[in-house]
Amino acid sequence: MNNNDKKDKELLHIWGEAGNTIQQQQQLNKVKMETLLNNTSHDLLSGIRKLLKADALFKALLILGFLTISLLNLSNLFVMATTLICLGIITWSISSERKLIEKIEDLKQTNTDINNSLKSQLKFYKVNIYRYPFMLALSAAMFYIIGSLFYHQIKYETISPVKDITDGVVLLSFLLLGIVISFIANFPIFKARISLIQHLLKDIEEPELIESHLKENEQKKQRLLLITAILIVIGIIVFVSLFILFIGTPAFQDAGAQNSILNYNLDISLMDFTFFIILLA
Amino acid sequence: MKKIKEKFLNLIDMHQGIIHKIVSIYTYQEEERQDLFQEILLQLWKSYPGFKEKSLFSTWMYRVSLNTALQYKRKIRTEQNAMINLKDNISNYFQVDANNQVISLYMAIDELGQVDKAIALLYLEQKNYQEIAEIMGMNKSNVGVRINRIKNKLKKILDYEQ
Numbered sequence: 001m002n003n004n005d006k007k008d009k010e011l012l013h014i015w016g017e018a019g020n021t022i023q024q025q026q027q028l029n030k031v032k033m034e035t036l037l038n039n040t041s042h043d044l045l046s047g048i049r050k051l052l053k054a055d056a057l058f059k060a061l062l063i064l065g066f067l068t069i070s071l072l073n074l075s076n077l078f079v080m081a082t083t084l085i086c087l088g089i090i091t092w093s094i095s096s097e098r099k100l101i102e103k104i105e106d107l108k109q110t111n112t113d114i115n116n117s118l119k120s121q122l123k124f125y126k127v128n129i130y131r132y133p134f135m136l137a138l139s140a141a142m143f144y145i146i147g148s149l150f151y152h153q154i155k156y157e158t159i160s161p162v163k164d165i166t167d168g169v170v171l172l173s174f175l176l177l178g179i180v181i182s183f184i185a186n187f188p189i190f191k192a193r194i195s196l197i198q199h200l201l202k203d204i205e206e207p208e209l210i211e212s213h214l215k216e217n218e219q220k221k222q223r224l225l226l227i228t229a230i231l232i233v234i235g236i237i238v239f240v241s242l243f244i245l246f247i248g249t250p251a252f253q254d255a256g257a258q259n260s261i262l263n264y265n266l267d268i269s270l271m272d273f274t275f276f277i278i279l280l281a
Numbered sequence: 282m283k284k285i286k287e288k289f290l291n292l293i294d295m296h297q298g299i300i301h302k303i304v305s306i307y308t309y310q311e312e313e314r315q316d317l318f319q320e321i322l323l324q325l326w327k328s329y330p331g332f333k334e335k336s337l338f339s340t341w342m343y344r345v346s347l348n349t350a351l352q353y354k355r356k357i358r359t360e361q362n363a364m365i366n367l368k369d370n371i372s373n374y375f376q377v378d379a380n381n382q383v384i385s386l387y388m389a390i391d392e393l394g395q396v397d398k399a400i401a402l403l404y405l406e407q408k409n410y411q412e413i414a415e416i417m418g419m420n421k422s423n424v425g426v427r428i429n430r431i432k433n434k435l436k437k438i439l440d441y442e443q
Contacts, residue, residue: 007436011386015405018383021375022301030290033297033322037286041323042316043349108328114348114399115418193352200351203396204419 044193045121048132049104052097055139059090059097062139065146066090072153078161079149081242086142093138100128100135115204122197125190130224133186137179144178161243168243172236289329292338293322299342300325302406306390306398307350309370317353324349336415343408344416347399367391382439389438393431400424401431 028036040046066083073079107120148171152159293300300321308314328345332338371387390401396417403413410428414421 007439008432011432011435011439012405012407014382014386018305018375018386019298019302021383022305023298025376026301028297030294033290033293034286036319036322037326039319039323041327042320043324044352046327108331112344113416113418114344114351117344117348117418118351196352200396203394204417 044189045104045107048189049101052101052104052132052135055136056094056097056101058139059094059142062142062146063087063090065150069146069149069153069159073159076159078242079159082145082149085238085242086145089138090142093135096131097135100132103128115201118197118201118204122194122201125194125197127220127224129187129190129194129221130228132190133183134179134228136186137182140182141175141179144175165244168240171243172239176232176236285329286326289326293325293342296339296342299339299406300346303343303346303350303402305374306387306402307353307395308355309367309374309391311370311374313355314374317350320353321346321349340412340416343403343406347402347416351395351399385439386435389435392438393434397427397431400427401435404428404431 066086070080070083103124107117107124112120149159300318303321304314304317308317325342325345332341367388368384371384372381375381375383390398393401400413400417403416408416410421410424413419413428414424417424419427
């Protein structure tokens with residue numbers, strides 16, 4: 001037996017010794033293991049799944065809120081239009097979240113090797129890096145809108161469109177800022193995980209294979225970014241158009257400044273600010 | 282459901298040494314060990330419905346457990362006291378003298394990269410190259426090259442420690 005073989009055997013012997021020690025000292029009984037199974041996983045995918053489910057439930061409550069406000073304002077075209085748009089956005093968002101949750105279920109480690117499992121996870125994170133935080137940010141925005149509508153309903157017993165274009169721009173700015181901040185808060189989670197998995201894959205795979213994966217995902221990311229940007233721009237245009245459309249309505253002109261949805265006296269500013277803080281949280 | 286859980290726990294009980302060994306090379310603090318053990322157990326339980334019994338249960342366990350350990354978020358160790366703490370932690374874990382060869386081996390393994398740790402463990406568990414390649418999703422020749430590199434590194438560090 002040469003020196004190399006001796007050292008190999010030595011390594012295996014030391015490992016065997018360590019294994020026996022572990023077996024004797026660390027063995028857990030089945031009762032203890034069953035207790036551990038009742039605990040919560042700290043795994044990122046599990047956390048994301050739970051958050052998406054909670055968010056979908058929250059969005060369902062928002063739907064109830066919008067339906068309630070619309071029932072109280074059946075003849076109010078502004079409220080009905082806002083409700084319709086928001087319900088459309090929420091429904092689409094819930095559907096997207098359901099698909100995300102299904103994708104997470106599919107990622108459960110089953111019979112695939114570590115390399116392929118990591119690749120699947122990388123694909124998931126790269127494809128959904130913008131969708132996931134955007135879905136959460138939408139909830140905050142919808143909450144802000146329904147909160148504002150309810151506030152005006154309760155305080156003024158009616159909801160009127162904006163007084164002028166400045167009010168609309170301010171409302172929209174708060175909404176967009178809230179979306180952006182919420183988005184930024186949730187974005188790093190995916191970014192960090194992508195970085196970790198890429199590093200692991202780089203370690204496992206040949207460098208040129210990693211390059212092609214990264215290029216492919218980079219292109220997908222850019223496509224998704226473009227679609228997201230277009231959707232946001234369309235959303236802004238629709239919202240601003242709605243506000244401009246209702247500025248000149250007789251109903252609004254008769255109602256007067258006090259009943260304006262964005263009468264920026266101190267009370268409304270404080271209320272809008274409060275909703276904005278909740279939205280940020 | 283209860284029967285499935287019972288069957289699962291019986292299988293885990295027979296092979297729980299695998300989880301402990303993986304935990305022992307990826308974490309060195311007691312809190313992290315318990316946390317990672319629990320996390321691996323939970324991941325195994327979640328993935329169990331998908332275990333089709335086409336491969337050995339132990340092979341499947343290695344796959345899931347190592348995948349979990351590779352992505353486990355460890356606490357960042359500052360370099361200053363890292364080596365001292367590591368030696369103490371391993372010494373306490375195995376309840377052996379600080380000069381014991383087991384500690385030297387574990388400290389040598391600690392110097393390997395995350396993926397190399399997984400390959401080293403599988404090699405030390407006497408899995409053949411084909412099995413290691415199937416678990417890791419690498420080609421067999423790549424496994425051979427890496428194992429030789431890992432063995433040389435471990436032996437070099439162990440010789441230095443001695």
